[in-house]
Amino acid sequence: MTESETIVVVGCHWTVNSTEYPTISEPFSVSPYCSKRPPSDTSVNYASPWAGAHYRPVPGSSPQALREAGQALRTYEFMKRVAVDEPASGVQFIKGIEYLEAPPPEYLDEQSVRNSYSHLDGLRYLSAKERPAGVVWGVEYDTYVVNSPVYCAYMLRKFILKGGSMRKYTLASLKEAFSLASNVRNRGQTCLVRNLSSATITRQNSDGSWSFCIPRPLDGGTIIGGTKQPHNWDPHPSPEIRATLLANAAKWFPFTPESEGKFDVIHDIVGRRPAREGGMRLEVEKVGSEQFIVHAYGAGGRGFEISRGVAEDTTALMLDHGFLHPKAAL
Numbered sequence: 001m002t003e004s005e006t007i008v009v010v011g012c013h014w015t016v017n018s019t020e021y022p023t024i025s026e027p028f029s030v031s032p033y034c035s036k037r038p039p040s041d042t043s044v045n046y047a048s049p050w051a052g053a054h055y056r057p058v059p060g061s062s063p064q065a066l067r068e069a070g071q072a073l074r075t076y077e078f079m080k081r082v083a084v085d086e087p088a089s090g091v092q093f094i095k096g097i098e099y100l101e102a103p104p105p106e107y108l109d110e111q112s113v114r115n116s117y118s119h120l121d122g123l124r125y126l127s128a129k130e131r132p133a134g135v136v137w138g139v140e141y142d143t144y145v146v147n148s149p150v151y152c153a154y155m156l157r158k159f160i161l162k163g164g165s166m167r168k169y170t171l172a173s174l175k176e177a178f179s180l181a182s183n184v185r186n187r188g189q190t191c192l193v194r195n196l197s198s199a200t201i202t203r204q205n206s207d208g209s210w211s212f213c214i215p216r217p218l219d220g221g222t223i224i225g226g227t228k229q230p231h232n233w234d235p236h237p238s239p240e241i242r243a244t245l246l247a248n249a250a251k252w253f254p255f256t257p258e259s260e261g262k263f264d265v266i267h268d269i270v271g272r273r274p275a276r277e278g279g280m281r282l283e284v285e286k287v288g289s290e291q292f293i294v295h296a297y298g299a300g301g302r303g304f305e306i307s308r309g310v311a312e313d314t315t316a317l318m319l320d321h322g323f324l325h326p327k328a329a330l
């Protein structure tokens with residue numbers, strides 16, 4: 001890339017904001033970051049501010065699962081540094097706990113669990129005595145939680161300070177309409193409450209439902225979740241779902257005793273996770289003689305957890321194709 005060329009980044013708050021384009025390329029031309037919505041905006045179609053967000057490994061041995069495990073591991077190491085060096089980022093390390101009533105086969109396969117959990121500090125299987133009734137598999141470990149609106153604004157600020165700029169603009173076409181058919185939006189409903197929890201806890205129930213609580217750093221309340229509803233386009237929170245989420249949280253999660261199982265609700269959240277059948281798209285597409293699109297989208301419910309790993313893979317792709325040049329080591 002020469003000084004007269006420009007990289008335009010479309011959308012992708014977590015990826016672009018986790019990427020260090022301006023430090024990797026020398027010289028670096030101004031890089032407009034084009035988005036329909038800046039971090040301060042909200043919309044059901046803009047997932048990032050709605051994310052819980054916590055990191056919980058997802059075991060598996062498919063190529064996609066292994067790739068995400070690697071990205072999640074690198075993001076975990078990155079978040080450790082961010083949490084210590086820059087507490088105003090809204091990233092904080094706390095205890096993570098998982099309870100499974102009916103663990104799927106990948107949780108019972110030692111290798112598959114090792115692949116995705118072994119890097120976690122403080123990892124420990126919970127004994128039968130420590131597990132609540134009905135739970136047959138449980139672990140605890142040190143993980144991070146993210147106050148997602150704070151984190152998006154913080155990362156965008158860093159991007160701009162390093163020489164990037166942002167433009168609020170709706171693209172009519174990205175010359176990729178042909179590939180959009182494989183995109184799925186996966187509705188998630190959660191509830192932000194004032195009640196406090198000292199750990200982020202996830203429970204997978206035998207009926208396939210989920211329950212989780214994610215304290216948001218910097219006094220951001222606690223997210224109580226949640227649903228995963230692919231192809232559900234309802235933008236409104238369902239009062240019935242809210243009641244179920246809160247009733248389950250009162251049963252299963254250790255909120256401070258003075259709350260007496262009641263919740264002080266701040267607001268309901270509905271967001272559409274941008275998922276893709278077959279996993280994330282991470283590749284270069286040539287769309288003109290000297291025009292390329294670098295795709296990095298479709299992270300589904302894991303955009304924050306794999307952000308740094310995806311950003312590194314995207315940068316590597318751009319280096320491979322000569323869109324960026326490594327900074328010379330002195």
Ligand SMILES: Cc1cc2nc3c(=O)[nH]c(=O)nc-3n(C[C@H](O)[C@H](O)[C@H](O)COP(=O)(O)OP(=O)(O)OC[C@H]3O[C@@H](n4cnc5c(N)ncnc54)[C@H](O)[C@@H]3O)c2cc1C
Nearest residue numbers: 011012013036037047048052054171188271302303304305
């Ligand atoms: C309820 C819920 C809970 C979640 N919990 C977690 C969690 O615990 N951990 C985790 O890692 N992830 C979680 N996620 C998922 C996470 O939020 C997403 O993976 C991540 O935010 C995806 O980021 P993105 O930048 O790809 O998409 P988005 O945040 O949706 O951003 C897309 C961007 O593209 C822009 N855009 C779209 N169309 C155009 C156009 N035509 N022209 C210009 N710009 C355009 C939009 O304005 C926006 O800025 C959760 C999501 C939800 C909804």
